[in-house]
Amino acid sequence: MTISSSSLTTSTRATLPGPCGVRAAWQNLRAFRADLPGFLLKLAREYGDFVQFDFGPFRTYFINHPDLLHQVLVGDASHYYKTRITKAVLRPLLGEGLLISDGELWRRQRRLLQPAFHAARIAAYADTMVQCTLEAMQSWHPGEQRRVDHDMMTLTLEIVIRTLFGEALSPEERDAVGHAVDVGQKHVGEMFKTLFRIPTWVPTPANRELKQAVQVIDALIARFVARYRQSGEDRGDLLSMMLAAVDETGQMTDAQARDEAFTLIVAGHETTANTLSWAWYLLATHPHVEARLHDELQRVLNGRPPTVDDLPNLPYTEVIVKETLRLYPAAYVTAREPITDVTLAGHRIPKGRTILIAPYTVHRDPRWYEQPEAFMPERWLGDLEKRIPRLAYLPFGAGPRICIGNAFAMMEARLILATVAQRFRFVLSAGQRVEPDPMVTLRPRGGLTMQVLAR
Ligand code: HEM
Numbered sequence: 001m002t003i004s005s006s007s008l009t010t011s012t013r014a015t016l017p018g019p020c021g022v023r024a025a026w027q028n029l030r031a032f033r034a035d036l037p038g039f040l041l042k043l044a045r046e047y048g049d050f051v052q053f054d055f056g057p058f059r060t061y062f063i064n065h066p067d068l069l070h071q072v073l074v075g076d077a078s079h080y081y082k083t084r085i086t087k088a089v090l091r092p093l094l095g096e097g098l099l100i101s102d103g104e105l106w107r108r109q110r111r112l113l114q115p116a117f118h119a120a121r122i123a124a125y126a127d128t129m130v131q132c133t134l135e136a137m138q139s140w141h142p143g144e145q146r147r148v149d150h151d152m153m154t155l156t157l158e159i160v161i162r163t164l165f166g167e168a169l170s171p172e173e174r175d176a177v178g179h180a181v182d183v184g185q186k187h188v189g190e191m192f193k194t195l196f197r198i199p200t201w202v203p204t205p206a207n208r209e210l211k212q213a214v215q216v217i218d219a220l221i222a223r224f225v226a227r228y229r230q231s232g233e234d235r236g237d238l239l240s241m242m243l244a245a246v247d248e249t250g251q252m253t254d255a256q257a258r259d260e261a262f263t264l265i266v267a268g269h270e271t272t273a274n275t276l277s278w279a280w281y282l283l284a285t286h287p288h289v290e291a292r293l294h295d296e297l298q299r300v301l302n303g304r305p306p307t308v309d310d311l312p313n314l315p316y317t318e319v320i321v322k323e324t325l326r327l328y329p330a331a332y333v334t335a336r337e338p339i340t341d342v343t344l345a346g347h348r349i350p351k352g353r354t355i356l357i358a359p360y361t362v363h364r365d366p367r368w369y370e371q372p373e374a375f376m377p378e379r380w381l382g383d384l385e386k387r388i389p390r391l392a393y394l395p396f397g398a399g400p401r402i403c404i405g406n407a408f409a410m411m412e413a414r415l416i417l418a419t420v421a422q423r424f425r426f427v428l429s430a431g432q433r434v435e436p437d438p439m440v441t442l443r444p445r446g447g448l449t450m451q452v453l454a455r
Helices: 022-034 036-047 066-075 084-094 103-117 119-123 126-137 148-165 171-193 205-231 238-244 254-267 270-285 287-301 308-313 315-327 406-423
Strands: 050-055 058-063 145-147 334-338 342-344 347-349 354-357 424-427 436-438 442-444 449-454
Touching (some): 022 050, 058 066, 066 354, 084 205, 084 254, 084 334, 103 119, 103 238, 126 148, 148 205, 148 238, 171 254, 205 238, 238 254, 254 270, 270 287, 270 315, 270 424, 270 442, 287 406, 308 406
Antiparallel strands (some): 145 449, 334 354, 342 347
């Protein structure tokens, strides 16, 4: 059966439905801050696929149908930019990096960075990913309780650093960078939750801490950029590739390389770490899925570490990652603003208004997924992907701004899962509740403490 995408439930009235007005504006703000994914799910269920709501003083729109998402992210993508609020919050860290640049600058940088993420190039990182995982597991002991979310974060940070710079950092450097990244994440999380922000140039204690954190990562990037500029050697790492890339306007400047490297460190590890944390949680709570995973790993790998060539033979490992990304898409919400007045499904949206898009709600829509709240990796083994509208599954976004690290992340998550699950299992304590904490990315609230057992 093909699931039709023509079931768009938008209002035919002149005005869009949704909770607007002064009272609603403050209620929405509270709900938004307390539980953004829950708030958006409720909006979609109560008001349909195209909703307007007041958010404090701002009129905001929320679209929830694959056809509308297609128009904004793919068809008319050039009419929409990343929002000013996203840029204001992230610019102190990412400068004009790919995640938040727009227009001509974004187009050029995407062209220059794209070759570094070419399939063949990425395949060369598989061994590093597995090596980092084997090293991380050396300090895990059966029977102990571990903060699995921390372990995944440390591991994916190590992987992004080694693939970006081509070598491991010293333990002191690694700790300093890990701490700096934590500070940056905390800052960004706080900033997104508050409407009234103190500018980063005001020397508050939090801003001073942020400045120091940025300096640590800047110094690291500067060291590697300088090394490359001196030798001009392509060492096979992402940074060399980025710095070697040329277009008709030349190479990227050191300042631009700094912004892109910073962006890759930030965008390239927390999302994958959260995905893996959710995967361990889901495996622990679905023993039949875990058993089938173990069975596949035993059959295909028989105890040896995986390589990139094994991945096509590990389809169940892949659908576990896909299904985890459906239920807990790390980038659970994104936003755009039109750069000119636009018409969407017959409704005029003025230039500059925020439009929210939430993979989290689309992925839990019963029109596209049977038992949408259930973790069922098998659902992907058939022809589901052909039957649902293209944008009913978008953990990596869509259109020209689709995640540049998409293939990198999918490879990394599968390799880590396959490497770890052959040696260890993780179990939750009886009655332990795990729920999402929607910061900038979707992570388990209060962390994820699990007991490590040997297999
Ligand atoms: C499971 C892991 C990941 C998820 C769920 C994810 C998700 C996303 C999403 C949804 C977007 C688009 C945001 C939007 O349209 O507003 C995006 C963009 C981006 N991601 Fe990822 N990502 C992941 C891993 C990575 C990795 C490993 C890297 C780099 C090594 C990376 C680098 C980027 C960059 C640079 C962009 C901006 C692309 C552009 O605008 O041209 N991501 N990611």
